[in-house]
Amino acid sequence: MTVMHVPEQLSCFHCGLPVPPGSDYTAVIDGKRQPMCCPGCQAVAQTIVDGGLDNFYRHRDQSNVTPLAASAAEAATAELTLYDSKSVQDGFVRFVADDHAEATLVIEGITCAACVWLLEHHLSNHAGVQQFSVNLSNHRARLVWNPQACKLSTLFAEIGRIGYQAHPFHPNTEEVLLEQEKKRAIRRLGIAGLGMMQVMMMAIALYAGALQDMEERFVEFIRWSSLVITTPVVLYAAQPFFIAAVRDIRSRHLSMDVPVSIAIGGAYLASIWATLTNSGEVYYDSVTMFTFFLLIGRYVEMQARHRTGRAGNALMDLLPTSAMLLSADGHEKLIPATELKMGDRVLVRPGHTIPADGVIVDGRSAINESALTGEYLPVTKSVDDAVVGGTINVEHPIQVCITEVGANTRISAIVGLLDRAHAEKPMTARVADRVARYFVMAVLLTSVTVATGWYLVSPEDAFWVTLSVLVVTCPCALSLATPTALTAATGTLRQQGLLITRGHVLEGLASATHVIFDKTGTLTEGNLSIRKMVPIRSTTSLTPYNIAAALEQSSEHPIARAFHPHFTRAADDVKVEVSAGVEGSVQGERYRIGKPEYAAALSGQPLPQQPDQNLQWLLLADTQGAVAWFALDDQIRRDARTTVATLKHLGLQVGMLTGDDSSSAQRVADELGIDAVKQGVSPDEKLAFISQLQEQGASVVMVGDGINDIPVLAGARTSIAMGSATDLAKTSADAVLIASELERLAIALLVARKTRMVIRENLSWALLYNLVALPLAALGFIAPYMAAVGMSASSLIVVGNAMRLSRPPRIRRKSQE
Structure with a gap:
């Protein structure tokens, strides 16, 4: 007797209903493909996953998985309730x-x-x-x-x-959402662009045929063909405008999507009526053109927004994905860093990143905190010293007790400062928010008034006249006045070595009153180098440079890298003393290099006097006594002095804001002629200082390069990152000096001032056009196609005027001296 195997009935992972035989609906949840009973459950499950709400399936009680859960509304309610956990x-x-x-x-x-x-x-x-x-x-x-x-x-x-x-x-979740939004925008833009090109070709044939008495059957064919091509543009490409308009009407708040939707939808429906009745004019070309250019503007804005969004995400990426957890008996276990809890003890080996904020409970090492302070020299940390997640252990293993995790870490706090700085809107943005509401209301009231008046006078012309008014009031030239000038100026500055990543940079540069520089990596090169060597006595055939390089060769400390160009041979029996120096044998003789007290202790001889108290000195010594002094310093950029002088000549106040609290900060300022100096400040204090300046009416341009500068770069009205800056600083800044040449700032300021003048000219022309065309359209003197032509001509004038910015200005040599 043969026993037939009956396959087990699968249940829908989302709602619990049986999965019908032959169904292949699935969704990937927690990395595993789960069965779904229908496309509805599949869509809801995919929405939950895409929204980063996978926890819904982890936390729900399996006894609650009933067919009633198939309701999307109940699923959404359950998802939201999880956020209270x-x-x-x-x-x-x-x-x-x-x-x-x-x-x-x-x-x-x-x-x-x-x-x-x-x-x-x-x-x-x-x-x-x-x-x-x-x-x-x-x-x-x-x-x-x-x-x-x-x-x-x-x-x-x-x-x-x-x-x-x-x-x-969450950085990872937001990246997925941004990518999905970008793909949708590209698809809509492609359909609108393709439709516009095809319809415009047919429109040209239609206009030309009207002048030469084209046969009626050809006219009808072109109209129907245009309708077929325009329909997907309106129903798919222009869909976001209609969805937003419906949402705004329901919430009783008007936006630009309302008149845009009325213009596109009205022209489309009117053209369909004209096609069906074979009367009147069709405006398929206007419909597709409006949609395409509006989508281009939205796409450019979206790209800039995505670039801004990824800045904070990259900052969170400083934290490692894993951590070495130590159990009570000392056993090591590798776990995801997100699973760390307060009180956990972790082991951080040399070269590894500290996974979260904590306190050292065992060990002593140098910690590279450049991610927070911007300074290149590691800081020595020992037992009971606090360490910050995202910083790097340089020298020796340490054990850290975790004190803060998640949103309470220092890195998260810096991200919060970044978001807060972005959220603080400038006056121009607040004014634009208010004006936008009144402008939309004025457009709609004007259109309603015109429609009512014409309906009473000439009902058959009311629709077409109203459509002309909507086309005329569509602020194409007014909208192009600023972005075309900014685009031309941006291209010019890109050729000159300044990459602008946000549209308000030129406006900020044109009205700038203060330029504030970071020191390390901005006014200086950002790398330690040997500034001076003072020999005390000769020893072997090797020079002091060669001996020092031999001792420092095996170290990756920033001080050691300054000696690497002088390496000729390696030292033997090298010993590193944390935060003191290095000892080793070169040609059979013991040497030490490092802090003067540490090096002099090798011979027991008295410490020689330092040549200059204003510089950072290292001492090279052997068993007989001191051999040579080395002065290390960060070199000032070759064009820094000229740039500061040029900015002062242009009427700006120049200042320096740095986390370095050593004497070198004031020395750099004195050499460059900078009077306003604030040193030894944290990222929070930098942002507070800039905010205070701006509250007093200053328009600040901040120039920096480090991760510690990210909050202040975001908080300043205009921010510029050096080309050699960290990727995080570049993405947070409004512009990047690609070649790290400070003298490009002066060119940028002159281009910005010229751009401001061109924008004012463009706005004046666009306003004049609207003031003249609107009354004429309302009186019925301008047909819709004439309004479209006039709008295009006005736009061309605005674009042509903006092209004058393609020529870069010249700075007279006198202004550089």
Whole structure:
């Protein structure tokens, strides 16, 4: 007797219903492909995963997996409830006090400044919310609320209720969302561009045929062909405009998407009516052209926003992915760094990154803190000294007791400073937010007034006249006035070695009153070099340079690298004394190099007097006594002095802001002629100093290069990173000096001032055009196609004027001296 094997009935991983035979719907959850019963469950599950909410499946009670869970609404509610869990919040919420918590969110669905205004006003008025600010450039929101007064899930639901979607800010999750958004934008842009080209060709044939009495059957064929090509452009490429318009109308708040949608939808429907009835004019070319150029503007804005968003993500990448956990009996276990808890003890070997903030409980070593301070010299740390996650252990193994994890670490605090600096909007942005609302209302009121008036006078012409008004008021020339000038100027500066990454840089440079420099790596080269060698006595056939290089050859310390060019032979029996120096044998003789007291102790002879108290000196000595003094210093950039003089000649105040608290900071300032110097300041203090200057009315340009400069680069109205800066500083800055030539700053300032003049000319022309064309269109003297032609001509004039910025200005030699 044969026993037939009946396969076990699979259950849907999402809703619990049986999976029908032959169904192949699946979703990858926690790295494993899980079965789904239908495309609906597959879509909901994929949404949960894409939103970074995988914890929903980890934390839910399996007894609750019933067919009722198939409801997308109930699934969404369950997802939001998870955000009230302490374990989930640990990854992105920072608890300052029992009644004060902070979180960084990523908001999907934002299209313009009006969206930011709506979100901020809606959430800020909610009970328990102390502050809610949204950054338009990267779509991140900073939420400060009282956990005792309202739940986090309630605030997420409120954001969803007005048509947006919020996610916790996690670098990896945000990268996925940004990539998905980019792909969607490229697809829509491609369809709109292809449709515009095809329809424009047909429109040219239609216009030409109208002049030569084209046969009616050909006219009808071209109109129907244009309708077929335009339909996917309107229904797919222009879809974001219509979705945003519906959302804004439901929330009773108007944005530019409302008149844009009315213009595109109205022209499209009117053209369909004209095609069906074989009467009137068709405007398929205008529809596709509007959609394409509007999508280009959105795409450029999106690219800049993504670049900004990745800055904070890269900063979080400083933390390692794993950590060596030590058990109570001393056994080592490699675990993900995200699983560390307060009180854990970890082992950090030389060359490894400290995984989280903590305190050294065993060992002594030099820690490279350049990620936080920007200074290249490692700092010696021993038992009971605090260390920061993201810094690097240089010399010896240490054991660290973890004191802070997740959102409470120092790196997370710097990211918070970065987001806060971005969220603080300049006056021009606040004015633009207010003007945007009134402008949209004025456009709609004008259109309604014109439509009503013409309906009473001549009903058959009311629609076409209103459409002409909407086309005329579509601020193409007005919108192009600024970006075309900025684009031309940006291209010119790129050729001159200054890469601009954000659009407001030229405006900030044109109105700049202060230029503040970081010292290390900005005004100086950022690398230690031997500035001076003072011999005391001769020893062997080798020079003091050769002996010192032999001792330092095996070390990767920044001081050692200054001697590497002089290496000719290696030392024997080398011993490194932490934070003191190096000892070894060269040609049979024992030598020491390092701190004067350490080197002199080898011979027991008195310490010789240092040649100059203002420099950092190392002593080379043998068993007989001192051999030579070496002065190490960071070299000033060759064009720094000329740049400072040029900036002063252009009427700007020049200052220096550095974390270096040694005497070399004041020496650099004196050599360059910089009077305003603030040294020994932390990243927080740098940001506070710049903020205070700007509150007093200054327009600050900050020039820096290190990770420690990221918050102040974000907080300054305009920020510039050196070409040799860290990648994080470059992505956080508004512009990058590609060749690290400071003298390019003067050229940038002159181009910026010329750009400001061209923008004013363009705006004047665009406003004049609208003031003249709007009354004519409202009176019926301008047909829609004439409005489109006039708009194009006005745009060409604006673009032509902006092209004058393609020629770089020349700086007279006199201004450089």
